[in-house]
Amino acid sequence: MDKYLFILSPNNSGSSMLYKYLMRCKHIVALRNKNDISEEGQTVILAKTKDCKGQILTDENYDIIKRINHFKNCPKCFGLLPMPHENIWDCSRVCVEKRHVFEDETKYNWDEIKRIWDAEWAKNVSYNEKDRIFLEKSTSDILRPHLYQKSFKNVYFLGLVRNPYAVCEGIHRRNKYAWGRCVRQWVETAEKQIENIDALDNIAWFRYEDLCEKPYEVANKIREMLPELYDIDFSGEVKVHALDGIKIRGIINLNSKQIGNLSKENIAEINTYLVPFHHVLERFGYEVLVY
Numbered sequence: 001m002d003k004y005l006f007i008l009s010p011n012n013s014g015s016s017m018l019y020k021y022l023m024r025c026k027h028i029v030a031l032r033n034k035n036d037i038s039e040e041g042q043t044v045i046l047a048k049t050k051d052c053k054g055q056i057l058t059d060e061n062y063d064i065i066k067r068i069n070h071f072k073n074c075p076k077c078f079g080l081l082p083m084p085h086e087n088i089w090d091c092s093r094v095c096v097e098k099r100h101v102f103e104d105e106t107k108y109n110w111d112e113i114k115r116i117w118d119a120e121w122a123k124n125v126s127y128n129e130k131d132r133i134f135l136e137k138s139t140s141d142i143l144r145p146h147l148y149q150k151s152f153k154n155v156y157f158l159g160l161v162r163n164p165y166a167v168c169e170g171i172h173r174r175n176k177y178a179w180g181r182c183v184r185q186w187v188e189t190a191e192k193q194i195e196n197i198d199a200l201d202n203i204a205w206f207r208y209e210d211l212c213e214k215p216y217e218v219a220n221k222i223r224e225m226l227p228e229l230y231d232i233d234f235s236g237e238v239k240v241h242a243l244d245g246i247k248i249r250g251i252i253n254l255n256s257k258q259i260g261n262l263s264k265e266n267i268a269e270i271n272t273y274l275v276p277f278h279h280v281l282e283r284f285g286y287e288v289l290v291y
Helices: 015-022 041-047 064-073 095-102 110-121 139-143 145-151 164-175 179-199 208-213 215-225 255-259 264-283
Strands: 003-008 028-030 133-137 155-161 203-207 238-242 245-249
Touching: 003 015, 003 139, 003 145, 015 028, 015 133, 015 155, 015 238, 095 139, 095 179, 110 133, 110 145, 133 139, 139 145, 139 179, 145 155, 155 179, 155 208, 164 179, 164 255, 164 264, 179 203, 179 264, 203 208, 203 215, 208 215
Parallel strands: 003 133, 003 155, 028 133, 155 203
Antiparallel strands: 238 245
């Protein structure tokens, strides 16, 4: 029986690393790009968007600005799949700022989305396996599991969370957002993850820290939910997006390095926004950082 597996994860929380290890499983049918890097379903939609003449802007004539402008201005495409790209909904890495969009069923064309995704999944060597598990991850998936449950059959989820200070450091470093904006992203996605954990039937969740430090326990948790993934193995190296570009490496906990990038002033400012949500921290076993 075919199943669908969606990774619900905030930005900078290990979802790409998790995806890459899952891609090695026999029954996983994953989206991937020409560089064999995990591909987000939302990126696939953007890449396969046709212009008004029906021409697909393929990798050979890749023009991201032309593609984005078309996506923004074509009513048919704009209503296909919301995505947080800064040139579309202007909430790159902070999708909670437009959560009313991502949670709105009317913003999606599921028939076309599934057609495009299935065409890409079909390119995977595992597509002809029995008991396939179709894998997808997009940063805004964490806001729309209810839509996946409604639009797909046999749906399962993996939920991730990560230390808020490391997450905020990553968002701030990449996008230069104010600390309050970074903290809001962590808090609201963490609150949404609590809602997902409590409400969804088929979900296995774990922390980024557990994935790094207790990979065998995480693997067992995944197998308990999806026995087809008997061969999940977090040993060895995979190609991932790292702090310093695309690297081939094993699982490494980067919390210390990223939190170490924060000054006392940075931590103090983060705490002013984070402390009121101590109950969210406690739910996931995190604490306010004392400097």
